[in-house]
Amino acid sequence: MRKKGANGQKSRARLLAVAANEFALSGYHKTKISTIVSRAGLTQPSFYLYFDSKEAVFNELMLKFRSQLKEMVVDSRLESGIQREDVRDVIQNVLRNLFGFLLMDPDLTQIGFFIGEEASEVKEELTRMIAQNLKAEQRDGYFHPEANMDIVAECLVGTIERLTLQELLCGKSTPEYLAEQVVNLYMFGLTSHRD
Amino acid sequence: MRKKGANGQKSRARLLAVAANEFALSGYHKTKISTIVSRAGLTQPSFYLYFDSKEAVFNELMLKFRSQLKEMVVDSRLESGIQREDVRDVIQNVLRNLFGFLLMDPDLTQIGFFIGEEASEVKEELTRMIAQNLKAEQRDGYFHPEANMDIVAECLVGTIERLTLQELLCGKSTPEYLAEQVVNLYMFGLTSHRD
């Protein structure tokens, strides 16, 4: 909507941040405009100066998460032609980046991954992209040829989702650690010997 | 509340079933009492004849799920002293049973696993129990000694959660198939050779 002076931009940003936090903490329905504006030090009409509706702010936040996530994923797409001995490091890297991204803006992650109705869509997209990568690597002979990579991708996304919520966002584990654990588990399993 | 005649029991059961379905489909907030009673062929006051409040029905459903789940898990707890060559089959069995259970009442699974605020609690409990089992097996030397079993348990629960939603409840995969895939993935990883 408005794009005027610097002061207005600040108010808008404040509202957006508070809204993200409220949505993340209480979910969409329990979040009240009155709370948002009061925490932002403004009154209700000011909210409508910058956003069309409660739904509109939420969508803006959702969109922000989705586009940032997409950008992140595209950037860290696996280059083809990696050496067999590098596969593990490359994947671990990707996972570390992903966890790092999800940790950057916890409120946004909550919204995009858990709160929004689009969340399942988001995760399905993510699943598709991961499945694609895994299949390519499978074709290159890096992975067991009989594994169902669509299922594996879903397992991985579920794993990421859960670890994000239970370990990452509450500060119990770092992106590095989680990436390492996941890579070991998914590449070598619980029984085999790892390097 | 009431425990009157057979007719009343029927109405109560109908309300409970419809409520479960509505909650599963639309979530807690979007579910309206008016919709529930109308679908059950009753009027609003009748609802309050059998339940204290909207929250109360929801809690009853949640409780039902939790206790059934607990019972299920307790029943299929791994007996100690299994042979090394049976471990895989035993775990696969447990997973098959779990997926089978989650498929029995899809509405209830939705509620207990995804809708309710207690859902995370439920999954944390499940995680703890699984972690316990895994740790025991790790101590017995069945699993790689350096794997962090708390993390692995969380990975597994995330995996179960996601597969339940994306494969099981929508009918894309059977409990058997999922159990097999998960067991292979988690025990041997993507790179190693499986029997």
Place this chain on the structure above:
Amino acid sequence: MRKKGANGQKSRARLLAVAANEFALSGYHKTKISTIVSRAGLTQPSFYLYFDSKEAVFNELMLKFRSQLKEMVVDSRLESGIQREDVRDVIQNVLRNLFGFLLMDPDLTQIGFFIGEEASEVKEELTRMIAQNLKAEQRDGYFHPEANMDIVAECLVGTIERLTLQELLCGKSTPEYLAEQVVNLYMFGLTSHRD
């Protein structure tokens, strides 16, 4: 909406009547639901038990007026083949009936003739029907052949509108008197001799 017991019908009717009165007195925008329900001895939610929205009640009232008016007009359509000496009485009769109808439910008349956005549509329709009748009579030689009957019909509707507001609804004149005056004026003009 609801069509249950007699008591509910009464409440609904009361709301409708009060709404009509408020709309008639204050116009659409100034009329508040809170006023309507309070005057009807009810609370806001009850209003929505019987009507979908403020707009919906208004539309219902408008529709009621329009259909009653149409019925009235259709009923009193001039029969063809009247004697030359009866024309005046027949028309006067029609006018008396019309004024009588408009006096029956003053609130509804206000709404349908003056308040609603459809009011102009209503009057245009009325104009068309009157023009049709006048043209038929003109063809039969009862009226001056060069008069533009579309214009005359509009003059007549304007006249009816104004007299309704200024004479009829405030009780200054009766339908009979107005019908007589209008018939004399429109048939014989201000200069000619009347029987």
Place this chain on the structure above:
Amino acid sequence: MRKKGANGQKSRARLLAVAANEFALSGYHKTKISTIVSRAGLTQPSFYLYFDSKEAVFNELMLKFRSQLKEMVVDSRLESGIQREDVRDVIQNVLRNLFGFLLMDPDLTQIGFFIGEEASEVKEELTRMIAQNLKAEQRDGYFHPEANMDIVAECLVGTIERLTLQELLCGKSTPEYLAEQVVNLYMFGLTSHRD
């Protein structure tokens, strides 16, 4: 309010013109200050630089219409002592002037005749003045002695109102044509012979 430089006068005039147009098109309540200022290329506070309130602009427009109308009517007041054979032309002249005036500023006419709450007052005043003239002419023997001139005046005003809206403002008829039709109708009626 202000009467500053030429630039301010221009802004004020622009606001007034846009306001008139908005009021004419959408009515008082649906007209928003935000729309007016935006169409005038200004911001909301500027509006309050020139007018006290929304009501104030509206009143100013209403006043403008009323005073112009009064002036018009006073100017074209019938001189006494006209010849019997001129009566018709004189009246037709007056009507032509009136329609011409109403066509000059359509927005203002809309407001003064149809939108404002004072509109009925305006028309009542007009009715009184017309009735006065008609009565004078009746006393002079130009009109049928038994006609109720108060009623006739109201008929005439209703007629003018309706023709203005349906024929004049939308360009379907000219002031000249309408004046002629009305004069013929009101002086000679539908049945009699005209010269």
Place this chain on the structure above:
DNA sequence: CATGAATGAGTATTCATTCAT
């Protein structure tokens, strides 16, 4: 066992208006 009828409490949204610059 069930219902017709009603309500308390809450919430998003709108718009005219103003203050400081």
Place this chain on the structure above:
DNA sequence: AATGAATGAATACTCATTCAT
């Protein structure tokens, strides 16, 4: 002469819940 930013006050509408029958 004009604007960026903000607000007070009001209003339609929703939903879980209850009472008398």
